[in-house]
Amino acid sequence: MQSRYEVAVAKSKLKPRKASVSASRVAEVAGVSRSAVSRTFTDGASVSPETRAKVLAAAEKLGYHVNHLARGLIHHRSGIVCLIVAEMQTPFQASFVEAATRRLQDKGKVVMVLNTAGQPANVEAALRQTLNYRAEATVVVSGAPPLSLVETCIENGQRVILINRDDAIEGPQFLMIENEAAATEACFMLRRAGCTRLAVVSSTAGTPSIVARETAFVAAAKSAGIEVAVSRAGPTGYASGAESARQLLAGSNRPDGVFCVTDLLALGFLDATRIEFRLRIPEDICVIGFDDISAASWLGYDLTTFRQPIAEIADYIAEMLDEDEGGPAKVRFPVHVVWRKTVRP
Amino acid sequence: MQSRYEVAVAKSKLKPRKASVSASRVAEVAGVSRSAVSRTFTDGASVSPETRAKVLAAAEKLGYHVNHLARGLIHHRSGIVCLIVAEMQTPFQASFVEAATRRLQDKGKVVMVLNTAGQPANVEAALRQTLNYRAEATVVVSGAPPLSLVETCIENGQRVILINRDDAIEGPQFLMIENEAAATEACFMLRRAGCTRLAVVSSTAGTPSIVARETAFVAAAKSAGIEVAVSRAGPTGYASGAESARQLLAGSNRPDGVFCVTDLLALGFLDATRIEFRLRIPEDICVIGFDDISAASWLGYDLTTFRQPIAEIADYIAEMLDEDEGGPAKVRFPVHVVWRKTVRP
DNA sequence: AAAGATATTGCACTGCTGTGCAGATAGATG
DNA sequence: CATCTATCTGCACAGCAGTGCAATATCTTT
Numbered sequence: 001m002q003s004r005y006e007v008a009v010a011k012s013k014l015k016p017r018k019a020s021v022s023a024s025r026v027a028e029v030a031g032v033s034r035s036a037v038s039r040t041f042t043d044g045a046s047v048s049p050e051t052r053a054k055v056l057a058a059a060e061k062l063g064y065h066v067n068h069l070a071r072g073l074i075h076h077r078s079g080i081v082c083l084i085v086a087e088m089q090t091p092f093q094a095s096f097v098e099a100a101t102r103r104l105q106d107k108g109k110v111v112m113v114l115n116t117a118g119q120p121a122n123v124e125a126a127l128r129q130t131l132n133y134r135a136e137a138t139v140v141v142s143g144a145p146p147l148s149l150v151e152t153c154i155e156n157g158q159r160v161i162l163i164n165r166d167d168a169i170e171g172p173q174f175l176m177i178e179n180e181a182a183a184t185e186a187c188f189m190l191r192r193a194g195c196t197r198l199a200v201v202s203s204t205a206g207t208p209s210i211v212a213r214e215t216a217f218v219a220a221a222k223s224a225g226i227e228v229a230v231s232r233a234g235p236t237g238y239a240s241g242a243e244s245a246r247q248l249l250a251g252s253n254r255p256d257g258v259f260c261v262t263d264l265l266a267l268g269f270l271d272a273t274r275i276e277f278r279l280r281i282p283e284d285i286c287v288i289g290f291d292d293i294s295a296a297s298w299l300g301y302d303l304t305t306f307r308q309p310i311a312e313i314a315d316y317i318a319e320m321l322d323e324d325e326g327g328p329a330k331v332r333f334p335v336h337v338v339w340r341k342t343v344r345p
Numbered sequence: 346m347q348s349r350y351e352v353a354v355a356k357s358k359l360k361p362r363k364a365s366v367s368a369s370r371v372a373e374v375a376g377v378s379r380s381a382v383s384r385t386f387t388d389g390a391s392v393s394p395e396t397r398a399k400v401l402a403a404a405e406k407l408g409y410h411v412n413h414l415a416r417g418l419i420h421h422r423s424g425i426v427c428l429i430v431a432e433m434q435t436p437f438q439a440s441f442v443e444a445a446t447r448r449l450q451d452k453g454k455v456v457m458v459l460n461t462a463g464q465p466a467n468v469e470a471a472l473r474q475t476l477n478y479r480a481e482a483t484v485v486v487s488g489a490p491p492l493s494l495v496e497t498c499i500e501n502g503q504r505v506i507l508i509n510r511d512d513a514i515e516g517p518q519f520l521m522i523e524n525e526a527a528a529t530e531a532c533f534m535l536r537r538a539g540c541t542r543l544a545v546v547s548s549t550a551g552t553p554s555i556v557a558r559e560t561a562f563v564a565a566a567k568s569a570g571i572e573v574a575v576s577r578a579g580p581t582g583y584a585s586g587a588e589s590a591r592q593l594l595a596g597s598n599r600p601d602g603v604f605c606v607t608d609l610l611a612l613g614f615l616d617a618t619r620i621e622f623r624l625r626i627p628e629d630i631c632v633i634g635f636d637d638i639s640a641a642s643w644l645g646y647d648l649t650t651f652r653q654p655i656a657e658i659a660d661y662i663a664e665m666l667d668e669d670e671g672g673p674a675k676v677r678f679p680v681h682v683v684w685r686k687t688v689r690p
Numbered sequence: 691a692a693a694g695a696t697a698t699t700g701c702a703c704t705g706c707t708g709t710g711c712a713g714a715t716a717g718a719t720g
Numbered sequence: 721c722a723t724c725t726a727t728c729t730g731c732a733c734a735g736c737a738g739t740g741c742a743a744t745a746t747c748t749t750t
Contacts, residue, residue, distance in 0.1 A: 022706060033729065036728090036729070036730085038706095042709090063497035063500060066707080069706080070414075070705080072414050073415055088446075090439075094434045101460040111460075114446075114455070114456075115450060128410060134412060134413075238640075267643070274645075294583070299620050368737060377700095383738055383739085387737095414736080416737060
């Protein structure tokens with residue numbers, strides 16, 4: 001009894017929801033068979049012009065739209081691409097989502113955004129959703145996916161693309177930014193500007209990108225015989241950058257060249273340095289950021305930074321999903337220096 | 346022959362794509378009927394503990410996940426909510442998408458993001474996609490939807506939610522920000538700070554929100570007997586704000602109180618004012634923005650602005666979609682002043 | 691132990707669309 | 721006019737999962 005009752009409740013909650021018009025309804029109105037309707041909306045199918053016209057007229061009149069859920073069921077292709085992302089209100093992530101949705105739509109795909117809200121546990125739930133909706137591909141922009149689930153996705157015919165990760169697993173495609181090369185270049189740029197006391201401003205987030213940039217910068221400096229001060233004041237953001245400035249500049253041995261692993265960190269660092277410590281940039285301290293978010297080019301900042309090739313990555317993903325064969329397992333994208341005014345030339 | 350050939354080509358393009366595991370496969374492995382599998386994954390259905398265990402074991406082993414496309418087909422509920430949005434890399438839009446995806450996911454929905462890429466024509470295509478995927482609801486965050494299509498959506502049982510629009514049409518729900526009240530308040534704040542020469546910095550975008558704020562500010566000033574200088578230097582963004590500063594401050598009768606209809610405009614205005622004209626804020630000019638994007642609270646800006654209740658709106662949408670009956674046709678959300686340092690108290 | 695109540699289970703049908711196949715129609719050709 | 725062919729058309733089945741209904745198994749009660 002109990003369970004019956006629950007069923008009833010569930011049913012009433014999963015209310016009918018006025019059914020939408022189907023192909024059979026259109027066929028009825030147009031006076032043709034349902035097959036004819038289906039063929040009218042299938043590229044390259046054989047329908048006479050008259051039938052086609054009748055169908056289109058009826059469809060227009062009824063407001064018929066092909067049910068992609070049913071279509072996907074047959075073709076084993078839902079047309080859905082999932083984007084798993086956290087912190088999507090931050091400039092960099094937001095730009096990526098924007099670029100990806102645009103490019104994928106151009107290729108006829110549709111994007112489902114799964115927000116992990118920063119909770120690592122949610123990544124698993126998100127991957128399960130990609131399976132539930134039979135997504136053709138999943139792009140993991142942030143977060144650490146459970147590898148066993150990634151394997152399940154691949155076994156189920158899904159393409160899996162991991163951005164800026166480097167796990168030891170066969171199957172997914174890895175798209176990576178040349179973080180190390182950029183960090184090494186940053187070190188070189190600062191040294192050439194005459195900086196001798198280097199620091200790196202990082203965060204406690206510990207994502208692969210952040211760690212790679214931080215580590216590579218320290219290594220590059222070390223190989224030039226320079227010890228680097230590392231500051232991680234909190235999560236990756238403006239406030240942490242400002243806090244790092246307070247920590248690094250309070251001491252006596254203050255740095256004169258700083259690499260911030262993210263533009264947001266850099267902007268916070270810049271503001272605190274100028275406003276709270278009244279230091280001049282780049283005269284007293286040179287600063288380099290990473291990402292080239294739009295605020296980096298604002299009048300008050302003019303931040304020298306590295307541009308991530310967001311559009312190129314989005315293009316690459318869209319192109320690749322269009323092809324039958326997946327591309328190479330690992331692709332690295334170069335970053336480019338954007339020279340502005342926070343480093344002496 | 347021609348068409349047959351095309352069919353063949355199309356078929357080869359719509360390649361099989363390794364089929365994913367289905368309930369019948371699980372039933373086979375578990376040694377039960379397909380119904381039992383279905384019941385195991387249906388809340389409140391009647392299955393014995395042993396059967397359930399066998400099914401779960403087989404499902405786990407095979408990596409089975411219920412096909413929500415098929416499930417949606419039966420229930421007439423896809424679980425999909427569409428967000429139609431443009432310019433989603435801007436701070437405000439990005440925050441809204443973030444909040445909406447999070448709240449809707451909490452309610453068991455999944456969000457499909459349709460990027461109109463700023464092309465008005467794409468709004469129509471986006472609405473068609475919502476119909477194709479049988480979305481339960483569509484939230485139009487930006488862009489002007491063709492009203493006839495909106496009607497089609499509603500006739501097909503879809504909920505349609507328009508943000509900051511005011512069209513004369515029955516059916517959709519309108520969620521609106523108290524733009525007028527805020528703009529009027531902004532005028533009052535500036536006058537109380539002793540400003541006598543007012544200006545409004547707007548944009549050429551002409552979206553309803555922008556226009557409403559601009560118009561209400563001008564009207565409020567007029568009723569106080571003040572003529573307002575209006576500047577629209579370009580699209581809604583930092584660069585236009587800076588350009589507006591150049592236009593407004595170049596003349597002799599420079600304003601001493603400025604309402605920028607968007608924070609991005611305000612930040613551009615602030616920077617150009619301070620850096621290029623060497624004016625002090627708030628001593629020489631008071632500035633008020635709108636949105637309370639995160640950059641507004643950065644050290645260098647400290648912008649007095651209005652906070653849009655993003656979280657509340659997202660909550661409201663999520664709650665409302667959960668209920669059977671749609672809420673009232675129009676709901677207005679209040680905005681709150683965030684006092685910082687760009688207006689004299 | 692027999693009858694009645696209850697919990698499970700499987701069958702078969704539904705929802706929506708795509709498509710192979712066979713039959714029908716129209717057009718071309720000798 | 722008869723025959724062949726190219727083009728359409730409709731039937732029927734497939735793809736996946738949910739569910740009413742009837743049959744079966746299990747347990748309770750007298």
